[in-house]
Amino acid sequence: MSDTPHPRDSQNLIGHAQAEKDFLDAWNSGRLAHAWLLTGPKGIGKATLAYRIARFVLAGGGDGGLFGGPPESLDIGAHHPVVHQVSAQGHRDLKVVERGYTDDKKTKLRGEIVIDDVRKIGDLFHQTADAGWRLVLIDAADEMNRNAANAVLKILEEPPAKALVIMVSHSPGRLLPTIRSRCRRLALNPLSADTIGQLLAQHRPDLTDTELTALAHLGEGSLGKAVALAAEGGLDLYRDLIGLLSALPRLDVPALHAFAERVGKSDADSAWRTVTELTTWWLARLVRAGGRQGKGMSEVVPGEAALMGRLLAAASLDRWLDLWEKTGALFARTDAVNLDRKQALLTAFLALERLSRA
Missing domain, CATH: 1.20.272 (Zinc Finger, Delta Prime; domain 3)
Structure with a gap:
């Protein structure tokens, strides 16, 4: 049995080619929005795409496409130094905002993202970037309480140069309308039952075809949900x-x-x-x-x-x-x-x- 890798460690994104293309088109146009909102049901790959974008941007856009043209994929190669830095949570130009812990022993997560969790954004944006870009990834943005959301809104209203904010959202309707209006939206669709069945088989080779089919339907387009139900x-x-x-x-x-x-x-x-x-x-x-x-x-x-x-x-x-x-x-x-x-x-x-x- 193999465990599902954390999105920061996953190199593969399946079923969301259009979302990846939309970001690449914006990057290649030279008119990249400073804030992106990745939406869709929980467990379909939004965070995986967010980290994929982060690695690509922090690597300066990869190595370009065929014959030195614009990049044709967000993939920068598994051996790129940025891949290892992001996986080890050690890249100084990337800050990930998630729910913090309620205790020093880190045994229980808070129910929401609070303002202390987002203050690290200000620290990042006041420093000089190593690779030209400074990037914030918020997972998930709908978990921010009112004070945290207002703090993020102020950053979106006056973004620094070469700063990128990527927000993962399972329920964008819960976000402040003023936050949504300042973001370019990438809507990810649920995965097909066949795709979930194939991916689930890689994570759980012990399951029978009948079980894989049933769990794929129960997952409702979400690999994360199907894997959790199996576990x-x-x-x-x-x-x-x-x-x-x-x-x-x-x-x-x-x-x-x-x-x-x-x-x-x-x-x-x-x-x-x-x-x-x-x-x-x-x-x-x-x-x-x-x-x-x-x-x-x-x-x-x-x-x-x-x-x-x-x-x-x-x-x-x-x-x-x-x-x-x-x-x-x-x-x-x-x-x-x-x-x-x-x-x-x-x-x-x-x-x-x-x-x-x-």
């Missing part, structure tokens, strides 16, 4: 989830209690997070299938299409939409105020049972 036993949990739902309109109550007990334990954070995310995701799929009147209904595991068809026939789409929203709110409230996890799962599944009997 956390997400496919087995999903099968358990569908197994319980398949008994509707009359749940197997003892099996439900056993499942909720296992997932809701205080030391089962990963299983709780995975199951609640998969449950709300499955309900969203149910609603989308209802909106399409069952057309193109796909299955991750056998029997899902029949289950969805049965549930959609039992109650109106509006009522399933309402249940999806309430279930998501219930799980969020459970996390926010530390409610009983087992009880929250029981409440959600029993609400499903009642609606399936409507």
